[in-house]
Amino acid sequence: MRDTRPAGVADRCEHPTPLASGRDADVFVIDDRRVLRRYREGGDVAAEAAVMAHVASHGFPVPRVYQARGADLVMERLDGPTMLSAFLAGELDATETATCLADLHRRLHALPPRLGQGEDDRILHLDLHPENVMLTSRGPVVIDWRNATEGPADLDVALSAIIIAQVAVEEAHPLASPAATLLAAFVDRVGGRVLTTLDQAVAMRRDDPALTSGERERLDAAAALITGRCWSRQPRGAARPGA
Ligand SMILES: Nc1ncnc2c1ncn2[C@@H]1O[C@H](COP(=O)(O)OP(=O)(O)OP(=O)(O)O)[C@@H](O)[C@H]1O
Ligand SMILES: [Mg+2]
Structure with a gap:
């Protein structure tokens, strides 16, 4: 079976735990504070991270972005349901x-x-x-x-x-x-x-x-x-x- 666990940031964690899967991305728990969202087909999260930072700076509610690199976005882990x-x-x-x-x-x-x-x-x-x-x-x-x-x-x-x-x-x-x-x-x-x-x-x-x-x-x-x-x-x- 293919190991779909994320490399990079999550590699440094013991066992990144899958949290959710959408149509495009898998989301993994890094720790109590952070999740990793990774596009399955690759891609570049830079543009969306820039928009998230912009709207956050104006007080709009988005998860805080900790790191954006390639297909990986490390962001604030949110509580509560959708x-x-x-x-x-x-x-x-x-x-x-x-x-x-x-x-x-x-x-x-x-x-x-x-x-x-x-x-x-x-x-x-x-x-x-x-x-x-x-x-x-x-x-x-x-x-x-x-x-x-x-x-x-x-x-x-x-x-x-x-x-x-x-x-x-x-x-x-x-x-x-x-x-x-x-x-x-x-x-x-x-x-x-x-x-x-x-x-x-x-x-x-x-x-x-x-x-x-x-x-x-x-x-x-x-x-x-x-x-x-x-x-x-x-x-x-x-x-x-x-x-
Ligand atoms: N920052 C977060 N904290 C906690 N859970 C999250 C966070 N971001 C995403 N999730 C969980 O992961 C799920 C999928 O996230 P997201 O919508 O970003 O992925 P997606 O692949 O684009 O999904 P879809 O294509 O189905 O819209 C969310 O419904 C939510 O349950
Ligand atoms: Mg979605």
């Missing part, structure tokens, strides 16, 4: 979860951009969903900054909505029903701005090589679910939102 686990366990209801997510967007997009090439550019996470938020003793903390970039704030909001909607429209998905409930609450919080760059968000998801063909096929249905929810919250006779 926002998804807390939502599924009933510790947060859909409104509280959606409010927390929308609030993280608002706080992130209020920060000064790091590069700021366009007038309306803001820092975007572009993968801000309940599995990438950990509810710690110091409040919600956002992880997984791989996709972070700068651009229009609404695009970040639309991507969160489309990611949740993709689960909601997958009938066989065990979380389809809670995802639909959460999507409705999230759209209620963020309103019609979710539509302004929805097409762009769908196009970005379509280009994501990590998506399965089934997920790609359901993108249009996911976008329609978001549009339908926006439309249904309008008073009768109102102009179609985003039109």
